[in-house]
Amino acid sequence: MLWNIAFQTLLYDRGKLFAGLIGVIFSVVLVNIQGGLFFGLIHKASLLVDRSGADIWVGHSGMHNVDFPHNIPERWIYRIRSIEGVQAAEPIRIGFGEISLPDGNYEGVNVVGITEGTDLGRAFEIVEGPEDALSYSDGVIVDQCDNQKLLDPAIGDVREISGNRVRISGKSHGVLSFLVNPYVFTTYVRAAEFVGSDPSTASYFLVRVKPGVDREQVCAEIRRRLSDVAAMPAEEYAAISVNFWMTRTGIGLSFGAATFLGLLVGLVMVGQTLYAMVLDRISEFATLKAIGASEREIVVLLTAQSGMVAIVGIAVGLAFTVGIRHLFSTPQASIQIPPGLYIASAALVFTICLAASALPYLRVRRVDPHSVLQG
Structure with missing residues (x-):
């Protein structure tokens, strides 16, 4: 009623x-x-971590944001690879550079260098160009969604990053940075030249553990062997990267x-x-x-x-x-x-x-x- x-x-x-x-x-x-x-x-603040394919991220003890790394000696990766339960470990380089534009100007970019022949750190899927785009001489991968910022680069176009000749050999879609700077993917070796870093250092180590292995135990062992680094599961570092922007802005x-x-x-x-x-x-x-x-x-x-x-x-x-x-x-x-x-x-x-x-x-x-x- x-x-x-x-x-x-x-x-x-x-x-x-x-x-x-x-x-x-x-x-x-x-x-x-x-x-x-x-x-x-x-x-977007944790995109590189979420799509890295890694179980564990290892970096400087003060690591707090994936886009702002502090370099660590590359040779330390051999200690990580020898840990029981580690299936694979690869270095990655992340840094800032400038790419030349056809009109004579420059655009700041986030350069990401990954090891060839591995999917660790591969945050992109190629939608234009060959699947092995990074194997081409001076090849780099940019994102279609950044075409406007980069003035519509075509596959095969030649540009410069920090004075180094590069060729657009592939394009991804939807891999966008939280910052205004577009991501540019290249090989681990070339990245050192593009960002002007010491070639004997890496930004992070990406670790994949064997099935059934406790990631926390592996992280603890990494920290025991390398007292100057932080090691944490990927989702934990993703949350830290997100929290960085949440608290700083x-x-x-x-x-x-x-x-x-x-x-x-x-x-x-x-x-x-x-x-x-x-x-x-x-x-x-x-x-x-x-x-x-x-x-x-x-x-x-x-x-x-x-x-x-x-x-x-x-x-x-x-x-x-x-x-x-x-x-x-x-x-x-x-x-x-x-x-x-x-x-x-x-x-x-x-x-x-x-x-x-x-x-x-x-x-x-x-x-x-x-x-x-x-x-």
Whole structure:
């Protein structure tokens, strides 16, 4: 009975109902899209780690961000390879350089040098050019999504990186840096020339352990043999790289503030809509109280109205979110929405809508049922 009254009351004034739904839909879409953009952006901070194919990353004891390494002696890798349970270990070089552009200018790049013949550190999949692009003389791989920054390089084009001749021998897709600098992949040996580093040093060692081997034990043994390095599972270093940008910049605060603003707008719109509906029918609520409706029944009625607005608005908002993600997500502005975010946003907005019903309840609570009898 009460649910039917609540439903009929909402449908009676479709204009106010539509305004309330807009508030809920807006909140759901904003929370998910903002969250998706945040996850898509911050994922770039650990992209090299996530796609490295390594179980363990080994670097300088102060390693805190994958794009800013401190070099370590390359010869140390032999101690790691001799550890029981290690299947493979390869060095990788990461550093900054400048690539020449056809118009005479330069573009800063992140140079990543990987060992030929191994998939450790291979964060890219070639979509243009031969699969063995790095085996070509002076060959480098750039990303299609950086074409605009690099002024549309074609396969076979000759450029320079830090004064060294290079040839665009392959292109990847979607391998973008958290920084504005494009990634350029090359061989481990060439990378030392491009970034001007000591050829006897490496940025990191990438380690793959044998199946069934405890990675933490291998990390502990690496630290025991090499006291000046840090060794940690790949997912742990990925989290550290992400945390570096979260704590050193205002990214988390800015995205969080925008998301909170969306929730606040939704709360105000839903609360205002329900309150306006109650004001228009205050005499009807007084009548309900006059004929014996309890406080509990009034609360159930208002809660039912909020719940109906929330359920419909959330369903429509999630549908809009999926459509927006499908149409507008790109490697440059990736919208990555995990299932947990959909669930959390729906639960949060539903809770806020229920909380919004407290505003009209405070008004109904003050209604004197005798006013109806006196009328």
